[in-house]
Amino acid sequence: MAGGIQTLCAIVPTPAQAFLTGLMSLSSFIRSTSLRGLANRLCLSALPLLLVGWVSGPQSTFETAGPVARSQTGLFYVTLWVTMIIFVLVAGVLAYATIKFKARNPDDEHAPVPPQGHGNPLVELGLIAASIFALVIIAVPTIRGIWYTYDVPEAEKANAYEVTAIGYQWWFKFEYPSEQIDNVGTLVNANELVIPAGRPVRINLRTTDVIHSFWVPKLAGKVDMMPNRGNHLWLQADEPGYFWGQCAEYCGESHAVMRFRVIALNEADFAAWLADQKKPARTVEAPADDAPKAQLAGYTFVNPGRNAPGWTKEFDDAPFDHWVQKQFPDKDEDPALIAAGRKLFQEKNCITCHTVRGHEGGGLTAPDLTHIGSRTTIAGGLLENSPENLHRWLRFPDEVKPGNKMWVGIGAMAGYMKADANGALTVKNIEVNDDEARALVAYLHSLK
Ligand code: CUA
Secondary structure, eight states: OHHHHHHHHHHSOHHHHHHHHHHHHHHHHHHOOOHHHIIIIIIIIIHHHHHHHHSOSTTOSSSOOSHHHHHHHHHHHHHHHHHHHHHHHHHHHHHHHHHHTSOOSHHHHTOOOOOOOOOOHHHHHHHHHHHHHHHHHHHHHHHHHHHHHHSOOGGGGGGOEEEEEEEETTEEEEEEEEEEETTTEEEEEESEEEEETTSOEEEEEEESSSOEEEEETTTEEEEEEOTTSOEEEEEOOSSSEEEEEEEOSOOSTTGGGOEEEEEEEOHHHHHHHHHHHHSOOOOOOOOSSOSOTTTTOSOOOOOOOTTOOOSOHHHHHOHHHHHHHHTSOOTTOOHHHHHHHHHHHHHTTGGGTOBOTTSSOBOOSSOOOTTGGGOSEETTTTEEOOHHHHHHHHHOHHHHSTTOHHHHOBTTBOOSEEEOTTSOEEEEOOOOOHHHHHHHHHHHHHOO
C-alpha cells in the first residue's frame, strides 16, 4: 500500500501530499512495534503532516478570510497548544515510568511491593494550581471570543450592513432589508449571499421549518437558525472573494447538500450588483418567427446519475471569475427557445412556487428566480449553474437532492409527484422531457 501512496504523492499537490505522507507514516507506525519507532514516526513526522493535510480546501476553517473566523481559529490554537503541552507532559511521564520501571527479568516479576506513600501535598497542590492555570489560559480568550463574535463591535455598528438569512429544507433565502424596491418590497436572493467586502455584515438568522445552522467556514459560524426565535451572527470578508457556506445542523434527508455561497464585492461592485438585482427579470424579446433555431444545439445532455459531481474543475479553480462572467448575458442566446421556456415555466406550474419578478412567477415558497441566470450555483449551492446541470436538476430533481419540495410538493401543493389514494407519492404530476428542459434552461439562464 505504501508504494501506491508514494506514487500518488509524486503527482498530487502539496496539502493532499502532506495528508497522504501522514497516512503513510501512520500505517508504518501501526505496523512498527518499537517505542522508538512510535516517537520517530508518529510524533515527529506523521502528526504535523496530517494536520497540514486538513488545513486546506474551500471549507477549511484554517484559511481564514475575515476577523470573526480569525478570532475563532485563534481560540482553536490556544486550546490546541495548551492541551498539546498537557498531552506531551502526561504522555512523557507515563512513557518514562513505563520504561524505567518495567519488569526486566523473572525476579522483577515477583519483587516485593515498594513502600507505599499517601501522596505528596506539594505535588498535589502544584497540579491543582497548574490545572487552574491551564483553564484560565483557555477561559480568558474563550470569553473574549464569545463577546467579540456575538455581535458587530460597538465602534463599527454604524458601518454594518444588515442581511436576513432564512433556512428552508434545503436551501437559503437572503433578504436585504435596507434595499427596498418600489411596489415590491424587500430585495431577496437565494443561495448566494452577496456582501460588501471590508465591512461588517450583521446577519439575522431565521428558519421557516426545522433547525438549520449558518456556517461560512472561512468567514464565521456556526450559529443555529431556530424556529420561533431570532438569532444572529456577524462576519466580515477582508477582501472581495468567493466563499463556501454550509448548513451545519442536521435538518433532514438533504441536510448534507444544503449549501450556499458568499460573494464579497468591493463597494462599487456591490452597489452595481444591488442596482441590477433591484431590476425586474430581464426580458429577451421573442423573434417574429418563433421556431427555436437550435432546439437541440448547445450541449449534449447525458444524465450522470445520482451523486455525480456537481461542478467542473475550471469552476472550482476560479469560482469568483465564473461569478463575474455570470453577470453578463450568454453569447449564444436563442430568443425563440427562451420564449418557449418562458411559456413552459407557466404551463408546468413553476410560477406557483417561484417568483420571477416582472414576469409571470409570483410564488413565495421556493427560491426567487428573478436573476437566477446570474448565480454560479443551483439547487441550494449543490450544482454549478451550467446548462447541463440545470437540465439535470429539472429532469431528475429527486436524484440530485432527495426529498426536495419541488419533487415531493409542499403542504397541499403537489410537486413533480403527487400522492395516490394511500398517501404514497407514486402519481406523476409534472413531467419535463429533454426538449422542455432545454427550453426551460434557456429561459432561466436568460434571467440575468
Ligand atoms: Cu439545513 Cu442542515
